[in-house]
Amino acid sequence: MRRYLAAALLIGWTITIAYFFIQKNNSDKKLYREKRVLMGTFVEVVSPRKEAIKIAFDEIARIEKLLSKYNPESEVYRLNKTGTLKVSPETFYIIQRSKEFYHLSDGAFDITIAPLMDLWGFTNGDYNTPSEAKIEKALKLVGSDKIILHQSSFVIQFIAPGIKIDLGAIAKGYAIDCAVKKVRTYGIKDFLINAGGQVYCSGERFGKPWIVAIKNPRADELASYLELKDKAISTSGDYEQYFFKNKRRYAHIINPKTGYPAENSIASVTVIAEDGLTADALSTSIFILGKEKGGLIAQRLKAEMKIIEK
Numbered sequence: 001m002r003r004y005l006a007a008a009l010l011i012g013w014t015i016t017i018a019y020f021f022i023q024k025n026n027s028d029k030k031l032y033r034e035k036r037v038l039m040g041t042f043v044e045v046v047s048p049r050k051e052a053i054k055i056a057f058d059e060i061a062r063i064e065k066l067l068s069k070y071n072p073e074s075e076v077y078r079l080n081k082t083g084t085l086k087v088s089p090e091t092f093y094i095i096q097r098s099k100e101f102y103h104l105s106d107g108a109f110d111i112t113i114a115p116l117m118d119l120w121g122f123t124n125g126d127y128n129t130p131s132e133a134k135i136e137k138a139l140k141l142v143g144s145d146k147i148i149l150h151q152s153s154f155v156i157q158f159i160a161p162g163i164k165i166d167l168g169a170i171a172k173g174y175a176i177d178c179a180v181k182k183v184r185t186y187g188i189k190d191f192l193i194n195a196g197g198q199v200y201c202s203g204e205r206f207g208k209p210w211i212v213a214i215k216n217p218r219a220d221e222l223a224s225y226l227e228l229k230d231k232a233i234s235t236s237g238d239y240e241q242y243f244f245k246n247k248r249r250y251a252h253i254i255n256p257k258t259g260y261p262a263e264n265s266i267a268s269v270t271v272i273a274e275d276g277l278t279a280d281a282l283s284t285s286i287f288i289l290g291k292e293k294g295g296l297i298a299q300r301l302k303a304e305m306k307i308i309e310k
Contacts, residue, residue: 041196063175102144110256114164127243135259173280201228234279237268273303
């Protein structure tokens with residue numbers, strides 16, 4: 001967990017640099033900001049309206065209670081334990097959307113990778129390189145086609161014991177979307193939410209677009225800046241959570257078809273989309289699929305992608 005939070009801090013640092021320039025250029029105006037630990041990472045809310053902060057945090061905390069695989073009271077935890085559960089419309093929705101991305105990405109995006117995440121130690125930080133036999137066994141439990149959705153009753157059912165889901169590649173984006181919607185119901189339009197690299201820029205910062213920085217994953221520097229208004233941005237990379245063994249980097253983004261950490265020429269991929277859920281899920285999909293295939297999906301969803309290669 002400490003290693004994961006350190007990575008989140010690094011991502012947050014790039015955003016902080018952008019905020020520095022914003023405050024410097026608008027020294028006569030004030031931005032309120034606060035950071036809390038939610039959904040396994042640091043979440044930061046920034047706005048010229050102070051009340052936006054509590055509204056956003058309360059909504060994200062509510063979503064976390066539904067989707068956390070670590071909280072015994074959450075719906076995802078209970079679903080993983082029982083294999084069948086009647087869930088809330090929100091949990092049903094995000095799993096339904098996850099299955100849509102599974103088919104759209106030809107299986108590259110798959111929330112049933114939880115057994116593989118456990119096997120590699122990315123769930124608890126006890127990293128190891130499992131044997132091929134163990135990977136093959138875990139792969140038999142992977143595949144979102146093994147999730148049955150009962151639309152009329154909001155019941156979710158796994159077709160075999162041992163199947164588990166991990167919403168780590170989509171939940172933060174969805175939680176941000178919920179927070180954005182909630183904050184706007186109070187008539188607040190200008191704010192920014194950053195959940196460990198999943199960001200939504202709502203409205204403007206004193207009449208100008210929000211500035212978000214993309215970090216170079218292989219250097220202690222910023223790769224570029226983006227000016228955004230009413231857009232979501234998500235970055236996935238091999239520098240967020242990883243370990244080395246025999247001088248080889250093993251990142252936490254698992255290819256659900258091979259059972260091994262994804263390997264290609266990409267160090268990080270940043271997606272800019274209309275909503276956080278799409279940006280979050282798409283950045284993971286592209287990282288696994290690669291630039292060419294991933295680019296086709298981004299184009300289909302009218303999203304923009306920026307790739308930094310190794």
